Amino acid sequence: MSSPERSRAGLRELLATFHDRGSRVVRFVAIGAALGIGAAGIGVAVPSSSAPSQVAVEEAGLPKAASELPASGPAQAEAQPVRTSQAEQDLGDGTTLAAWEMKDGVKEFHLNVAPMQWQTKPGGRTFDAMAINGHIPAPTIRVNEGDKVRFVVKNDMPQDTSIHWHGMVLPNDQDGVPGLTQAPIEPGQTYTYEWKAVSTGTHWYHSHMHGDQEGRGLYGSLEIVPALGDIPADRDYRIIIGDGPLGFVFNGKSFPGTTQLRGNVGERIRIRLIGTGPEMIHSIHLHGGYFEVVAQDGHRKPIPERMDTLNVGVGQTYDLIWVPVRPGKWMIHCHIFSHSETPNGMEGMVTIANIEPATVKLPSIPGVTG
CATH class of the missing domain: 2.60.40.420 (Cupredoxins -  blue copper proteins)
Known part of the structure; x- marks a missing residue:
């Protein structure tokens, strides 16, 4: 098994373990790490690389809702009509x-x-x-x-x-x-x-x-x-x-x-x-x-x-x-x-x-x- 395959398999196993234990906080930290979100404030080391691609998110087995978030964060407000x-x-x-x-x-x-x-x-x-x-x-x-x-x-x-x-x-x-x-x-x-x-x-x-x-x-x-x-x-x-x-x-x-x-x-x-x-x-x-x-x-x-x-x-x-x-x-x-x-x-x-x-x-x- 190649190194990337071992990493993905390990992440799937880690997420499955967190899911079974029902720990919402730890699951959030793990998902944040996969997305490249800093978690220094709660003592978790996160790689400094940029957020993964859509393919990487799906391959890691993350929930679909997380994979659909826009890069800028929460959904943006509806665009206002331009005043003339x-x-x-x-x-x-x-x-x-x-x-x-x-x-x-x-x-x-x-x-x-x-x-x-x-x-x-x-x-x-x-x-x-x-x-x-x-x-x-x-x-x-x-x-x-x-x-x-x-x-x-x-x-x-x-x-x-x-x-x-x-x-x-x-x-x-x-x-x-x-x-x-x-x-x-x-x-x-x-x-x-x-x-x-x-x-x-x-x-x-x-x-x-x-x-x-x-x-x-x-x-x-x-x-x-x-x-x-x-x-x-x-x-x-x-x-x-x-x-x-x-x-x-x-x-x-x-x-x-x-x-x-x-x-x-x-x-x-x-x-x-x-x-x-x-x-x-x-x-x-x-x-x-x-x-x-x-x-x-x-x-x-x-x-x-x-x-x-x-x-x-x-x-x-x-x-x-x-x-x-x-x-x-x-x-x-x-x-x-x-x-x-x-x-x-x-x-x-x-x-x-x-x-x-x-x-x-x-x-x-x-x-x-x-």
């Missing part, structure tokens, strides 16, 4: 999700830049503002890592403009700096940007013509979802901080016009802070506990930092995770008081996190909770 478009959506924080259509494998966005009249709070003064697709902030652009994207920008303002994709790694001629990488987009003109999304995380886009345009509303969140999975959260909000001609605003609004953020005790609430300026640093403070800073400028932190107040400079982005432990209406505001309070009460950079009790009641423990 996305409609504009309300994100529940005072911002909207941008619409797009798939054209020849490219996600195409249409961004119309135009002047508009804007109130930052009920009954407040009306400002000469600038908006993209009628929104301040501009619609949130969210795509997946590796997506090819196209932005058709139409300038319906009486002055030149351009759009810069802040934090993106892209071809130099798509960077959006007028007079350097492109000619300005003149009134009535359309300009097309096209690049591939490779810079993951929370970023932003904005006019690069001058700070006045940015301060009047030409900015929005730019979010690239990593291919290997995003930061886990139950809710996903953004607070875009502005201090230009519209005053001190969160998402284009001043308190009490800001949109309340909703959540429940125990949820992981993600808050994306984006400092658009165009001039100042803001000290953002959360009432009701601490948050964890899990990413800065789109890059995850190796070790999250716990705090309750964070300085956000112009151009910076931070991702926070907050797990509320008490229900109530908790303030989120700039702790530079001239930016958030007056002798008449709160205004400016203030919003409220409206936290409800947990949706799943925890069991009581006699003598401890009951």
Whole structure:
């Protein structure tokens, strides 16, 4: 009998012995060894060679179910249909999700830049503002890592403009700096940007013509979802901080016009802070506990930092995770008081996190909770 034949015969005899003894654990180890699955954690030496072929598995006498497992492990989830478009959506924080259509494998966005009249709070003064697709902030652009994207920008303002994709790694001629990488987009003109999304995380886009345009509303969140999975959260909000001609605003609004953020005790609430300026640093403070800073400028932190107040400079982005432990209406505001309070009460950079009790009641423990 040849050496391979003796090996196969020995393995069959070993499996038969394990089967007769009814030892499930040992049978699992033996099957794992035949498939090349490491078992060092339970003290069994397994050859370092690759998994055997289908013929080898069948010849060893293994159960058919094991021989039919795909190389990658458990059965994969059913393939999801490929989306060809996305409609504009309300994100529940005072911002909207941008619409797009798939054209020849490219996600195409249409961004119309135009002047508009804007109130930052009920009954407040009306400002000469600038908006993209009628929104301040501009619609949130969210795509997946590796997506090819196209932005058709139409300038319906009486002055030149351009759009810069802040934090993106892209071809130099798509960077959006007028007079350097492109000619300005003149009134009535359309300009097309096209690049591939490779810079993951929370970023932003904005006019690069001058700070006045940015301060009047030409900015929005730019979010690239990593291919290997995003930061886990139950809710996903953004607070875009502005201090230009519209005053001190969160998402284009001043308190009490800001949109309340909703959540429940125990949820992981993600808050994306984006400092658009165009001039100042803001000290953002959360009432009701601490948050964890899990990413800065789109890059995850190796070790999250716990705090309750964070300085956000112009151009910076931070991702926070907050797990509320008490229900109530908790303030989120700039702790530079001239930016958030007056002798008449709160205004400016203030919003409220409206936290409800947990949706799943925890069991009581006699003598401890009951």
